[in-house]
Amino acid sequence: MAGRLQIDDKLLTIKPDGSNVGTARKMAEDIVDAIIEHFSTLRTKDVYSGLEIKAPLSPSLNWEETVEYLKKVISSSMQVSHPKFFGHMDSGPLFVSMLSDWVASAMNQNMLNPELSPLASGIEELLIQWLLELVSFNEGDGALVSGGTVSNLTAVLLALHHVTKGRFRQEGVSSLPKKPVIFASDQAHYSVSKVASSTGLGEQSLVEIPSDSHFRMKTGILEQEILNAELAGKLPLMVVATAGTTSTGSVDPIAEISVICQKHNLWLHVDAAHGGGALFSHSKKDLLYGIERADSVTIDPHKWLMQPKSMGVILTRYNGMLESLFGHKAPYLTEKSSEHVTDWGNKGLQGSRRFDALRFWITKLYLGDDGLSKLIEKGFENVSKWDSMLREKENFEIAHRSDLNILCFRYRPENMDENEADLLNDSIQRELMKSGKGYLSSTTLRNHRWLRSVFLNPTITVDDMIEVLEEVDDLGDALK
Ligand SMILES: Cc1ncc(COP(=O)(O)O)c(C=O)c1O
Known part of the structure; x- marks a missing residue:
């Protein structure tokens, strides 16, 4: 038809005159219904159904077909919200956070510059301030980034910037007087x-410090390695x-x-990517004692x-x-749109960035500090129940004391050789995932394979744990 765009029958945006509000509402309701139907019946479903999703043949889909396609995406995904999924540091999202994220997507603020995101930039400030207080930094700086x-x-x-008194920014690695060394367990x-490797220091700059029987860094060896690096004419960074x-x-x-x-004048970074969760628990916060002294x-x-x-x-x-490391000017961006709002584009590596702060800030407001504390403590409670169940069961071994909410264990009947147990536990992990009846991951500890469980999801019940454990036991029996 003359003058008609091929997309005329598609809703592109909610029209500012309200003329397509009925269609917009129906579309949103279709998705809300699909999500709620899925999550509210999750316990009756497999953790993973392994369905494949193919590109549709038609050049474009109508809305009903689009909804069907999205429903397949929902049902064919790894069900990280499933109460029998306790294999990784991945969890289903909190509902309030999922919903807030829709608002963030809708408003599509760009954290690059406060003139594009005046309110959003202020909310990220509040969020960072709260987190600085949580780690007991009296003052400081921070920013949201894409992940650990x-x-x-x-x-x-930051450590390189600090040790070179800012010269690293201009001169790169040539600003370093000696070869730097990073120590990690x-x-x-x-x-x-x-x-x-990506900062130009090279993987050889990393010195691995052995861990003790609970997989914690051996500090005696750390100090010795720092001295060795100094003696070798290197710069312990x-x-x-x-x-x-x-x-x-x-x-x-x-x-x-x-x-x-402090003694050797090194930067201390605490990678609390996962364990940082414990800071939000009133009763477990002290497990991270010392974090307040980190750089x-x-x-x-x-x-x-x-x-x-x-x-x-x-x-x-x-x-x-952060600003002295990353700050930049651009002729098309105002330098500061308000005295009080942070220019997040000057505080990180990323340029355009989503309004991620909103969903976490709203989570804090909605759950409150007490609610967040209870959420985290549920992970501790569940891992402790799981630990007791494993100890009571024949043919199971536990690899370590659980500091947080992770526990590695394996199925290994008496007299089974370690190498045989490695193969068996890998098979158990794969078969459990294929069965859809549960999900655990596996990992290598001191050259041997263990099953790994991580308790994040507050909807996991004792019955879920019993059923997954029975499944592992049956698989062990059948596959050995
Ligand atoms: C301790 C630790 N640090 C960093 C990371 C990396 O995090 P991301 O995957 O968000 O980049 C992980 C991921 O599992 C982690 O466990």
Whole structure:
């Protein structure tokens, strides 16, 4: 038809004159219904159904077909909100956060510059201020980033900026008087190694410190390695202490490490990507004792705090340092639209950035500090119940004491050889996932394979745990 766009029968936006409000409401309701129907019947569904999703043949879909397609996406996804999914640091999102995120998408603010996001920039300020108080930094700086990896990257850049008195920004690695060394435990997340290579320091700049029987950094060896690096004419730059290691959720002895860092003048970064969740619990906060002495901290609200992905936080005790590292001017951006609003584009690596702060801030407002505390404590309660169940059961072994909400264990009948147990537990993990009856991950600890459980989801019940454990037991029996 002359003059008609091919998309004339599609709703592009809600028209500002209200003329398509009926269609818009119906579309939104279709999605709300699909989401609510799915989540409210999750317990009757498999954790993973393994369905494939194909590109449709037609050039474009009508709305009903689009809804059907989206429903397939919902039903074919890994059901991270399922109460029998306790395999990773991934959780279903809190409903209030999911809904707030829709508002953030709708308003599409750009955190790049406060003139594009005056209110949103102010909300991120409130959020960061709250988090700084939580780690007991009297003052400091911080910003939202895409996750733990970028937060750890920012921490290394901050340490380099600090040690070179700002020269790293202009001169890069040539501003370093000696070869820098980063110390992290053998359990630290691989992002630390990624960061070492991508900052131009190289993976060789990383020294792995062995961990003890509970997978916590051995501080005696740390100090020895710092001295070795000094003797070798290198520059001990920083220690990355992990609060909540990825495999076992172990918390490095942060306070002891901070004393060593102070003595040898090293930057202390605490990677609390996962374990930072414990800071929100009134009764467990002290597990991260010493974090208040760190120079920088990573926290990932998209892990234990059940925020939709992706959301990480970098915090530092040095006010103004992020801006002195990342600040830039551009002729088309106003320098400061208000005395009081932070220019987030000058505080991080990312340029255009979503209004991620909203969903976490609204979560805080809605649940309150007490609600958040209860949410986190549920993870501690569940892992402790799980630990007791495993101890009571024949043929199961536990790998470590659980500092937080993670527990590694394996099925290993008496007299079974370690190598045989490795193969068996890998098979159990794969078959459990294929069955859709539960989801656990697996990991390697001291060269052997273990099943790994992570308790985030507050809807997990004792019955869910019993059923998953029975399934693992049956698979072990059948596959051995
Ligand atoms: C301790 C730790 N640090 C950093 C990361 C990286 O986080 P992200 O995947 O959000 O980049 C992880 C991820 O599991 C982690 O466990």
